[in-house]
Amino acid sequence: MSSEGGAAESQVDGTIPTGPEPALQDVEANVEVKLADLQADPSNPLYSAQSFQELNLSPELLKGIYQMNFRKPSKIQEKALPLLLQNPPTNMIAQSQSGTGKTAAFSLNILSRIDLNNISPQALVLAPSRELARQILGVITHMGQFMAGLITMPAIPDPTKRNQKYEAHVLVGTPGTVMDMIRRRLIDPKPMKILVLDEADNMLDQQGLGEQCTRVKSMLPKQIQTVLFSATFPQRVIDYANKFAPNANVLTLAHEELTIEGIKQLYIDCEGDTDKYATLLKFYGLMSQASSIIFVRTRRTALELQQRMEAEGHKVAQLSGALEGPERDRIIDQFRNGEAKVLITTNVLARGIDIQSVTMVINYDIPLDARNQPDPETYLHRIGRTGRFGRVGVALSFVHDRASWQALNDIATYFKTDLHAVDIKDWDAVEEMVQKIIKSSRAGKSTKEMTEIITG
Numbered sequence: 001m002s003s004e005g006g007a008a009e010s011q012v013d014g015t016i017p018t019g020p021e022p023a024l025q026d027v028e029a030n031v032e033v034k035l036a037d038l039q040a041d042p043s044n045p046l047y048s049a050q051s052f053q054e055l056n057l058s059p060e061l062l063k064g065i066y067q068m069n070f071r072k073p074s075k076i077q078e079k080a081l082p083l084l085l086q087n088p089p090t091n092m093i094a095q096s097q098s099g100t101g102k103t104a105a106f107s108l109n110i111l112s113r114i115d116l117n118n119i120s121p122q123a124l125v126l127a128p129s130r131e132l133a134r135q136i137l138g139v140i141t142h143m144g145q146f147m148a149g150l151i152t153m154p155a156i157p158d159p160t161k162r163n164q165k166y167e168a169h170v171l172v173g174t175p176g177t178v179m180d181m182i183r184r185r186l187i188d189p190k191p192m193k194i195l196v197l198d199e200a201d202n203m204l205d206q207q208g209l210g211e212q213c214t215r216v217k218s219m220l221p222k223q224i225q226t227v228l229f230s231a232t233f234p235q236r237v238i239d240y241a242n243k244f245a246p247n248a249n250v251l252t253l254a255h256e257e258l259t260i261e262g263i264k265q266l267y268i269d270c271e272g273d274t275d276k277y278a279t280l281l282k283f284y285g286l287m288s289q290a291s292s293i294i295f296v297r298t299r300r301t302a303l304e305l306q307q308r309m310e311a312e313g314h315k316v317a318q319l320s321g322a323l324e325g326p327e328r329d330r331i332i333d334q335f336r337n338g339e340a341k342v343l344i345t346t347n348v349l350a351r352g353i354d355i356q357s358v359t360m361v362i363n364y365d366i367p368l369d370a371r372n373q374p375d376p377e378t379y380l381h382r383i384g385r386t387g388r389f390g391r392v393g394v395a396l397s398f399v400h401d402r403a404s405w406q407a408l409n410d411i412a413t414y415f416k417t418d419l420h421a422v423d424i425k426d427w428d429a430v431e432e433m434v435q436k437i438i439k440s441s442r443a444g445k446s447t448k449e450m451t452e453i454i455t456g
Ligand SMILES: Nc1ncnc2c1ncn2[C@@H]1O[C@H](COP(=O)(O)OP(=O)(O)OP(=O)(O)O)[C@@H](O)[C@H]1O
Pocket: 001, 002, 004, 069, 070, 071, 072, 073, 074, 077, 096, 097, 098, 099, 100, 101, 102, 103, 104, 230, 231, 351, 352, 353, 354, 356, 384, 385, 388, 389
């Protein structure tokens, strides 16, 4: 997202000690050249035939977009915006690959529809985690910076603001808090014109969240424009999504189309739990060169892994739902600005988090759903924390027994994707490969060149 824009990224990139590096402005220029190529390729999800000017946006919004360094819309932005902006407003269910700019698509619709003369909540965005809600709020605020008088507010748990009234044009929050605030009459639901569920499949699928979203919606005006966005819409939630957002314009993708070419998917066959940990330690040196996220199954594993790694002198941060809100904010902000380079976390951060410097994602535990079955959607969202908007990244999954191998295999089959095995017996070769990927990612190399690096 925007707060991660050029400056923050350059700063993080500038600290990667991987041998002789191109100058910073060259790195940025390389990334831009590569992006221009990708956006000119009709088969790429970042492609568009039109410019932002042709999308009928206000001059203030165009200024905001260009300030964020956006040159051309992505495919989802180009397709979704005209449908979202038409009058009378129509509901939308839209799907697009991770890191392809869905946030901007729904934010531009919101900002185009706000009446600035009326300081009351007119648009509500719901997200599954406080981190994502804060991030989306940052994008909307950044994008709307030239709209004089625009007020945006977070609606996430905050004990210091328990009785504040939500006097703002746009609210971004988590469903439980929003529900609570509407009930306590701190949020006035009547002026609401737009409801967006980001990560909508997750929001509607999870028992608790789904109920809360439905309740919130039932307290909002009947005629509200309902907008559902996600990279994944598994069949089991489609019916409910259609009820939640009736008569919607629908933009969906087949699941074979969902993987991003720039994310190189690798796996390592470990010989049990001990070997898995030893392998992780081997990767540690490579992981901290850019920024990396290690995903584990439970809060407990996250904490244990952090304690174990720290006891051995490694510097890692850890974030899970077990921590209090302010602590979570502090940790994600440190990771965002590059102060912390390795973050251990659970599925709480699997979705939506946009930090362009993340070059490696490790699935320390293969994602399983509540019934212990392989969870392809979560896998896709987790690996999508790297390879944002045309960048290149590595996703590394650890398997350590038959069950985890089978689960990963099922996930790969579901997406019709090939995973490349990494043989860590030849550590020098692995190290060289990962170094090359990190370096090439910064130099804006093409995905074809990256594939050659991996397949030797
Ligand atoms: N048109 C554009 N030109 C350049 N960069 C863009 C454009 N649109 C979005 N971006 C950038 O792309 C990155 C990814 O965008 P965003 O977070 O909205 O992805 P997403 O599709 O919501 O991904 P996810 O499914 O993981 O939530 C952000 O850093 C954003 O600033």
